[in-house]
Amino acid sequence: MNLLLLRDEDFTGPGTVRLHGRRARHAHQVLRAAQGGALRVGKLGGLLGRGEVLHSAPDALELSVQLTDPPPPRARCDLVLAVPRPKALKKVLPAAASLGVDRVVLVNAARVEKSYFDSRVLSPAFIEELLVLGLEQARDTVLPRVEVRDRFRPFVEDELPSLFAGARKLLPHPAAGARMPRLDAGEPAVFAVGPEGGWVPFELDLLCAQGFEAFTLGPRTLRVEVCVPFLLGAKGAP
Amino acid sequence: MNLLLLRDEDFTGPGTVRLHGRRARHAHQVLRAAQGGALRVGKLGGLLGRGEVLHSAPDALELSVQLTDPPPPRARCDLVLAVPRPKALKKVLPAAASLGVDRVVLVNAARVEKSYFDSRVLSPAFIEELLVLGLEQARDTVLPRVEVRDRFRPFVEDELPSLFAGARKLLPHPAAGARMPRLDAGEPAVFAVGPEGGWVPFELDLLCAQGFEAFTLGPRTLRVEVCVPFLLGAKGAP
Numbered sequence: 395m396n397l398l399l400l401r402d403e404d405f406t407g408p409g410t411v412r413l414h415g416r417r418a419r420h421a422h423q424v425l426r427a428a429q430g431g432a433l434r435v436g437k438l439g440g441l442l443g444r445g446e447v448l449h450s451a452p453d454a455l456e457l458s459v460q461l462t463d464p465p466p467p468r469a470r471c472d473l474v475l476a477v478p479r480p481k482a483l484k485k486v487l488p489a490a491a492s493l494g495v496d497r498v499v500l501v502n503a504a505r506v507e508k509s510y511f512d513s514r515v516l517s518p519a520f521i522e523e524l525l526v527l528g529l530e531q532a533r534d535t536v537l538p539r540v541e542v543r544d545r546f547r548p549f550v551e552d553e554l555p556s557l558f559a560g561a562r563k564l565l566p567h568p569a570a571g572a573r574m575p576r577l578d579a580g581e582p583a584v585f586a587v588g589p590e591g592g593w594v595p596f597e598l599d600l601l602c603a604q605g606f607e608a609f610t611l612g613p614r615t616l617r618v619e620v621c622v623p624f625l626l627g628a629k630g631a632p
Numbered sequence: 633m634n635l636l637l638l639r640d641e642d643f644t645g646p647g648t649v650r651l652h653g654r655r656a657r658h659a660h661q662v663l664r665a666a667q668g669g670a671l672r673v674g675k676l677g678g679l680l681g682r683g684e685v686l687h688s689a690p691d692a693l694e695l696s697v698q699l700t701d702p703p704p705p706r707a708r709c710d711l712v713l714a715v716p717r718p719k720a721l722k723k724v725l726p727a728a729a730s731l732g733v734d735r736v737v738l739v740n741a742a743r744v745e746k747s748y749f750d751s752r753v754l755s756p757a758f759i760e761e762l763l764v765l766g767l768e769q770a771r772d773t774v775l776p777r778v779e780v781r782d783r784f785r786p787f788v789e790d791e792l793p794s795l796f797a798g799a800r801k802l803l804p805h806p807a808a809g810a811r812m813p814r815l816d817a818g819e820p821a822v823f824a825v826g827p828e829g830g831w832v833p834f835e836l837d838l839l840c841a842q843g844f845e846a847f848t849l850g851p852r853t854l855r856v857e858v859c860v861p862f863l864l865g866a867k868g869a870p
Contacts, residue, residue, distance in 0.1 A: 466851040466852050489855070489858045492852060492853075492854055492855065493852065493854070493862070531854070532852035532853055533852065533853060534852065574869070612704060612705065613704040615634050615730075616769070616861075617730065617769060619857075622861075623854075623859075623861035624731070627865025630866070631850065
């Protein structure tokens, strides 16, 4: 945890917060917070800053906070991910948040196991927990928006065009002939990453009809939690 | 497991293998191997090919194999990693193998916890297990070479120059002013990735004295298992 993320309900006054539970424990035990010391803090959705420790105990932390600095720049990158297996989702969502992804749509696909939709990992509360881990890691305050869509075609045909208007639409696909196109610096992009086993031809056609350009990363099949940081790196700096 | 990796000792004749344990079980239960079916195989350190199932049972698999195709191209990338915590190492080594990294040096550093060196995760046998997972994922047969060095300075001064002669030496460091330099297509590179908390100034100086160029990925602090795929993506296609 490189940042203590604060929420509205943590504030006891205009510049003071009181925390309990996981954050207070982490500050006390790992960061060894002590009266007069300083911790990095950030307001969820807002500014970064400094918290002076007024009181620290295993389950209670009081800070006087000054929020002065903007969060890091966004990656200008969105993701459409075929719903990964829960174990992979637990890795890829914190990774995406730490990388500054703006939006993640978790979409059903022919080769997605239907049981994944029953997983508690897809509940909004658990998704937010995973994203917060990524923000704490990267010292960011801006939660990616995450949507879950259990019908591929209506999502791609009806929602996708307006969600990603203006973004370069890119589709890594092992069988594509082209290499990844070079993007302009800061060009917004959305990557559509298929399930284990890949998108089926119907899905590829539907995505390409919406302007996605297929390209290959080479013959290596990467895990989604490896593929996503790789794509962000290949996209280049914001 | 996208590839069954074969070893010398699996061969019962010039074109036949017999497997037990994890691989046989996976083939039987997950890949549903059945007599006459075909599986993707590869010889560790050698060619890829096809295995025709002669016999499949929960703990025994017999194949007739034809090895015909070269493994995927290398990333032309090496890594010097400050020894990560065991949990992170278990993620980053399979990731590095799946990405086609050639060599990983796990090196001690001032901010590496000494207890990490007692972890069984650093034993050669366990390291190879982790690498094999990455090869099976990416359908590769070439194990990265992994070395563990518990003394930073002798490694950097005495070994590093000859190990990475000819490679572009790059050092992601949050406080650096420059962005990552653009590499030529296929240019070999080595990245030196610091521990949580970063390299200390003495280590930075020593690396830079050996030709490492510091650059920044921006203010986001990434987990090593996210940073490594990101760097490989930023490096570009082999």
